Amino acid sequence: MFPMAGPSHHRGMNLSTLTAPRPTRNDVAAPAQLLRARDVVRVHRTGDQEVRALNGVDLDIGAGEYVVVMGPSGNGKTTLLNCLSGLDQIDGGTVEIDGRNIHRLSDRARTAHRAERMGFVFQAFNLVSVFDAAENVELPLLASGVKPRSARKRAAAMLDRVGLGERLTHRPTELSGGEQQRVAIARALVTEPAIVWADEPTGNLDSRTAESVLELFDEVHRAGQTLVVVTHDSGIGQRGTRLVEIRDGRVAADQTRVAAR
């Protein structure tokens, strides 16, 4: 499940970009288009059963948006996230990210593009249990060719940013659920991805811990990164800049908030 990297280049950002003030609405024209999905269809087959999990999804996402995806269980939210990010294949339509049709790329190129441009946060954290926190966060950097010493420094700095500077050598089993999710978020952010995808990121967390995770997402958003967060939690819906509702594998509603955060 973990996106491994091919060759990558460092885009010259550093941690300070995470805290840099965002331009206000008046300073920016329409956000640059980041993702364009058209008529996306995904059919899951098990035995002779077919489920049309996505049934013609059209969606445009601009750079810097904080998109919250909601909808009843079983209506295609996870499938949507996996198909838009290229973790899963599609059976019809197109998904372009950075103007590239991601499902037409070779596996290797798609994996490299994902490693370079995307970070993932899952409900079940998906940390590597035999690695400690710092090693988990280093992984995507090492996979994209960053030198070990530099990877260690950046991992430590990112763990510090998510409040885990004192937990570098703890393994996942030695961390609380909230701490594990913050390690996973550090892992997702350490490559400075353009898009962060999160699927029910607070689903396994108590409400107070969930709040600290959401505050991190707010910061990520303020730093100008694009967030796409699938959730059941209507509290998250209040925080995004845009609420997309998925029903029966389609976009049933799509509302951009007027007030900027």
Ligand SMILES: Nc1ncnc2c1ncn2[C@@H]1O[C@H](COP(=O)(O)OP(=O)(O)O)[C@@H](O)[C@H]1O
């Ligand atoms: N790997 C799979 N194989 C077969 N059916 C699947 C698979 N993944 C999801 N589905 C089915 O597709 C539909 C949408 O699932 P999912 O995208 O997980 O919805 P959500 O995340 O909104 O709960 C459901 O009916 C589910 O049972």
Ligand SMILES: [Mg+2]
């Ligand atoms: Mg789901």
